[in-house]
Amino acid sequence: MGTVIAVQANFYQVCLDQPLMDLNDSSISHLLCTRRTRLKKIGQQIMVGDRVIIEQPDYQDARGAIAQVLPRTTELSRPPVANAEQILLVFALDEPPLEPWQLSRFLVKAESTQIPCLLCLNKADLLTSTQQKTWHERLEEWGYNPLLISVMTFQGLTELKDCLKDKITILAGPSGVGKSSLINTLIPAVQQRVNSVSGKLQKGRHTTRHVELFELPEGGLLADTPGFNQPHLDCLPSQLIHYFPEARQQLEKGNCQFSDCFHRGEPNCIVNNNWERYEHYLTFLEEAIAQQEATQKMADQESTVKVKMNAAGQEYYEPKLETKKYRRTSRRQKHQNLQDLYENQSLDELEELEDDLEF
Ligand SMILES: Nc1nc2c(ncn2[C@@H]2O[C@H](COP(=O)(O)OP(=O)(O)O)[C@@H](O)[C@H]2O)c(=O)[nH]1
Numbered sequence: 001m002g003t004v005i006a007v008q009a010n011f012y013q014v015c016l017d018q019p020l021m022d023l024n025d026s027s028i029s030h031l032l033c034t035r036r037t038r039l040k041k042i043g044q045q046i047m048v049g050d051r052v053i054i055e056q057p058d059y060q061d062a063r064g065a066i067a068q069v070l071p072r073t074t075e076l077s078r079p080p081v082a083n084a085e086q087i088l089l090v091f092a093l094d095e096p097p098l099e100p101w102q103l104s105r106f107l108v109k110a111e112s113t114q115i116p117c118l119l120c121l122n123k124a125d126l127l128t129s130t131q132q133k134t135w136h137e138r139l140e141e142w143g144y145n146p147l148l149i150s151v152m153t154f155q156g157l158t159e160l161k162d163c164l165k166d167k168i169t170i171l172a173g174p175s176g177v178g179k180s181s182l183i184n185t186l187i188p189a190v191q192q193r194v195n196s197v198s199g200k201l202q203k204g205r206h207t208t209r210h211v212e213l214f215e216l217p218e219g220g221l222l223a224d225t226p227g228f229n230q231p232h233l234d235c236l237p238s239q240l241i242h243y244f245p246e247a248r249q250q251l252e253k254g255n256c257q258f259s260d261c262f263h264r265g266e267p268n269c270i271v272n273n274n275w276e277r278y279e280h281y282l283t284f285l286e287e288a289i290a291q292q293e294a295t296q297k298m299a300d301q302e303s304t305v306k307v308k309m310n311a312a313g314q315e316y317y318e319p320k321l322e323t324k325k326y327r328r329t330s331r332r333q334k335h336q337n338l339q340d341l342y343e344n345q346s347l348d349e350l351e352e353l354e355d356d357l358e359f
């Protein structure tokens with residue numbers, strides 16, 4: 001039994017719950033796995049964070065086959081992570097200056113996943129304690145209890161470590177706020193591991209297809225989510241209000257007169273306009289409504305069939321098929337060491353190779 005910590009095409013790096021001893025008595029904590037054909041046939045997707053059962057582990061080569069994926073407690077598609085227990089949202093108090101609209105957008109995005117969000121404000125060393133207190137109070141009004149930290153002076157890091165212990169956490173936030181610095185401080189070994197990845201896989205490291213879980217020394221896993229600056233809000237307009245804790249609080253006190261109330265001044269609306277982020281809500285609501293309308297339009301246009309003409313000149317519908325290219329894999333490739341393949345093939349090549357590999 002183990003947890004998938006990296007996925008590259010159809011290869012899975014699994015961290016074992018209990019390290020194994022190989023023939024030379026050295027301990028094996030990770031296995032490189034493929035998935036059983038049965039799982040592939042039923043279309044079982046495997047994500048980082050998945051708890052898996054491994055069959056026929058080959059300790060000599062540190063590889064195995066995933067036979068079963070346990071049910072997930074949570075599931076995110078972007079980034080693709082299973083069983084995440086919290087989101088660690090990191091912003092900087094300065095350099096770059098803390099921008100309320102951007103922070104709000106990230107918070108709403110985090111809330112929309114339903115996964116609890118821990119807000120962390122880094123670079124506290126750049127602010128006076130009075131300025132820090134002002135931000136803390138302001139964000140309390142938003143319904144959050146932010147942890148003010150400094151990777152540079154180690155302020156708040158012990159407290160943060162406690163929050164991360166034994167949990168799967170997704171790290172998010174704009175670039176430049178100190179996420180990489182934080183990872184390197186929390187996990188000194190990471191730098192080595194990043195450097196040890198070789199070959200073409202390097203290219204995939206910062207795409208959305210590649211998510212890796214870093215192992216925290218005190219237990220727990222941290223998912224790095226590279227490269228998104230302005231998260232796209234794709235929530236339903238009717239749900240948006242629930243992603244503002246300070247408004248959620250008001251909604252708990254009763255009901256609006258209209259069940260489809262958008263809470264923007266309708267008669268007998270239970271949500272007042274007396275909160276700082278009310279204008280954020282109104283702007284994001286417009287966005288969500290526009291988004292919903294665009295999605296509706298797309299659904300109308302997008303058809304899964306195309307019109308064809310038969311021999312008799314009659315029109316008929318034919319389902320659109322996607323064609324998949326298959327390339328033959330040489331025997332030499334098949335018997336190459338799996339680790340070599342993993343490190344030296346392109347993603348597409350890896351995906352095709354999996355079809356030919358048998359365990
Ligand atoms: N003053 C200060 N600078 C920091 C702190 N943490 C990170 N930085 C700096 O912020 C910059 C961006 O950091 P980086 O980790 O690359 O941010 P990322 O883009 O979120 O991964 C670097 O120059 C860091 O040295 C901090 O606690 N205080």
Ligand SMILES: [Mg+2]
Nearest residue numbers: 176179180181
């Ligand atoms: Mg970074």
Ligand SMILES: [Zn+2]
Nearest residue numbers: 256261263269
């Ligand atoms: Zn209302």
